Amino acid sequence: MIPNNMIWADDNPEMALTKPVRVGNSLTVGGQDVILMTGPCSVESYDQTRTVAQEVARLGGRVLRGGAYKPRTSPYSFQGLGREGLEILRAVADEFDLLVVTEALGVEQLPLVAEYTDIIQIGSRNMQHYPLLWAAGEFDKPVLLKRGFMSTVDEWLKAAEHISSRGNDRIVLCERGIRSFETATRNTLDTNAIALIKQTSPYPILADPSHATGRADLVFAAARAAVAAGADGLLVEFHNNPAEALSDADQALPLAALARFRDEVGKVAQAVGRGIR
Amino acid sequence: MIPNNMIWADDNPEMALTKPVRVGNSLTVGGQDVILMTGPCSVESYDQTRTVAQEVARLGGRVLRGGAYKPRTSPYSFQGLGREGLEILRAVADEFDLLVVTEALGVEQLPLVAEYTDIIQIGSRNMQHYPLLWAAGEFDKPVLLKRGFMSTVDEWLKAAEHISSRGNDRIVLCERGIRSFETATRNTLDTNAIALIKQTSPYPILADPSHATGRADLVFAAARAAVAAGADGLLVEFHNNPAEALSDADQALPLAALARFRDEVGKVAQAVGRGIR
Amino acid sequence: MIPNNMIWADDNPEMALTKPVRVGNSLTVGGQDVILMTGPCSVESYDQTRTVAQEVARLGGRVLRGGAYKPRTSPYSFQGLGREGLEILRAVADEFDLLVVTEALGVEQLPLVAEYTDIIQIGSRNMQHYPLLWAAGEFDKPVLLKRGFMSTVDEWLKAAEHISSRGNDRIVLCERGIRSFETATRNTLDTNAIALIKQTSPYPILADPSHATGRADLVFAAARAAVAAGADGLLVEFHNNPAEALSDADQALPLAALARFRDEVGKVAQAVGRGIR
């Protein structure tokens, strides 16, 4: 399976297949720098989102993450602020000159979400919802395609082809943990998959250590591992008050930890010859 | 589940539970340095083993790994050199002042293996073979307990208790990849588990990126990820001629890559405040 | 977890929670009879579909299955005939007085599919595509909700609540195999889940032995097992010429086997006190 002339990729820099993807006018994912995309799981209010965005910007971050439409296992959980959430995201991002990544749950929301966001996120549960992939393939915006939590790398790359087959190849993949038999953690971060994507796919690959662990106390370690394995960026949940978060309270890091997080991840990025933004 | 005062462990250095384990007279696992344990999958001959050991020692390595008794899925595969393999390992290790780690497949081999090795390895398939755990618990030698490839962290720690309950608590754990639905890689390296062990167990934790990936081209990345997640050491397969290895040919790195491997892993170790040996 | 007075459910007929669901004017799923829903994976042509429907009707079957919109892992595989497929299904079903079950891939197809079908099928990949669940919840048609191949029973029942929360509680569940580490079969039929649903949910439960095995040579055995475990019906792929099927060729049974299939399954149904239709 492994060609004779490619005993190990680290010795073959020309093997680096990643083609950088442009986001907005001033950022590139999949290039020299590891890109941090941080923010709350859900946009809960203007004040909450602005507080987080301000800190993200102050520390040099470039991308704000946050959910306006939330896929929830139970129909009785908080489902997000919807359009109001999108408006809040855009407003605070513009105030602090940040880019936005947020999820579109379905085809019908796509035009609205695309109007407000810089990166269209497709969630793990929707990785094989083909109508959504096809619709996203018609937009001129980068698409962040999360891995289905029980999808193989091969199925994931084929899902990306469903998008690119419609004309949009500005695709960024995101490993967010897979489901295994282990129950001590919410998911299992598949660092092997990150390494494999770097060698077999042109798409940049991010990791989401928040969902991949489901535990705030493991997020630092998972983030470092992902970057060491070759991740081109991280999607991480930070909240100004994790204990009161309306979703994913167990896995959000406190905003006060963001500076230290950037510092620790930055050191690992440097160890593999990269910077962070 | 996560205590309020332990939002994230990296900010609580006193949370570091690891108690270092002494190996031989001059080495400690679980302390400041990341310990590399390198060598062939199987001891195939004196010359092969000596060649590898010489390079390990030349580059500053302290521990030689190699199998004399090999657990093989098929009864018709190469099963190892047995006692002769142990004698070779000991001889070349002594020549180059290295320590030895090698596997005991069953209770009846344990006295012999313990006579020749510095660390008794218990393999993944045997993690819940209790008679072997009890017998290893009677020796005054460190035991390297590999995680069952489909065992939870909780079962793994309970397996360690089967050893310690007999009096031997010089236990070193080794995450070697778990079985998931993904088939592109031989196993899935569970970096979450490494981070979890660091926070919940006193035992040092190694990783085996060779078995965890099953592909030579992913071993560098997996090794970096494991160290970034907090691993106290690595067990890695190197062969002077991987294409002709009698076992695990797909995952062994060429000996010529060892220097570079130590260099790359060393940089990540440094990024998390550690050295390597 | 198990109440004292419910040591084993078979001794507590009053534990049978299933509430039958009406389909069309003349059929009930979840009642006394095991309902067979048979037909081709994909509607490929009028002649093919009519040939299959005729045999289904001749043998006393009541429901014709067939896909007009096919979710395919690769964008380059056959995607179904779409509207033409729906028209063919309806026409031949009406000719032979059969009911139709067929899948709606996305929200936008739902009105059209609902116009032609008697049961709206939601596929495994879409089990957590909430906009589709909500939309299906607005129709006055039974919904067949396949289990996500990566979803727990608990998540599955919560997905059903996403439908019922919109007003439609005519829901029929379908176990179609889950993904495990085993690769000799396409999926793993979870007969435990069938038994569990019978005791904990009001929704009737079908099984799809074709997808659950992925191998024609195992479909008979899996169908018998599902009915023995308590399944209220089966969704099974039969093709007039399996070797030339445009999708799922490996798992379709030849139409010539339908009579024998009904006979064998009927005997097991009888052994558990039920009939078949």
Next chain:
Amino acid sequence: MIPNNMIWADDNPEMALTKPVRVGNSLTVGGQDVILMTGPCSVESYDQTRTVAQEVARLGGRVLRGGAYKPRTSPYSFQGLGREGLEILRAVADEFDLLVVTEALGVEQLPLVAEYTDIIQIGSRNMQHYPLLWAAGEFDKPVLLKRGFMSTVDEWLKAAEHISSRGNDRIVLCERGIRSFETATRNTLDTNAIALIKQTSPYPILADPSHATGRADLVFAAARAAVAAGADGLLVEFHNNPAEALSDADQALPLAALARFRDEVGKVAQAVGRGIR
């Protein structure tokens, strides 16, 4: 993968590969009858075991199961009565003219266990403990080889070869549930594997619905499913007082249910053309 002339095995009786295995002087496993092997998880006392054995014999059962050596995840759980348990098993079995199946945990116990039992059981955790397989291969007694809960069918059949390569091919396989992501049940009964074994292996195949579900309320359904899928027998836990069982209390059926259990399973056996003993 599937030969053209073998579209579905049920139509090819000559495909039935199973070679019956003789147990004791008067019983055959893998022949016309489905063999029930019932009894407590652990032998706890003479009175308890005799009470169960008496009922087994009264209802026409032929094989008594019970553990004298118990593999337990925690070293602090009840580990079985050991030699005394073997003596009790043999004594009550002889009194009621039953055959015995019991587990040998390790190589060193094998001679003793073989002296007292009619079938040597090798447990799930030990499926790849090769020294035990090799040792069992030296005895002239049938070996019941449970599937590792993490092992593929292919690995299982190769484990059987480790036994047969030493000369003993009186091997009976037992599917006891595999580990999946589902947590509502202790394991996932793999009925597909039962069907696959019937078509690809000469060894008879049993199922253990007690361990495969871990819940007494699902054991009847799982037992019926296994027999419908082709199982040649069942290994089932019955206890005279499940609430006070020293191990596996949640999954043991009350002895009072045995008559009904035999009746229900017998009907399914009849539906697939077999009897029960």
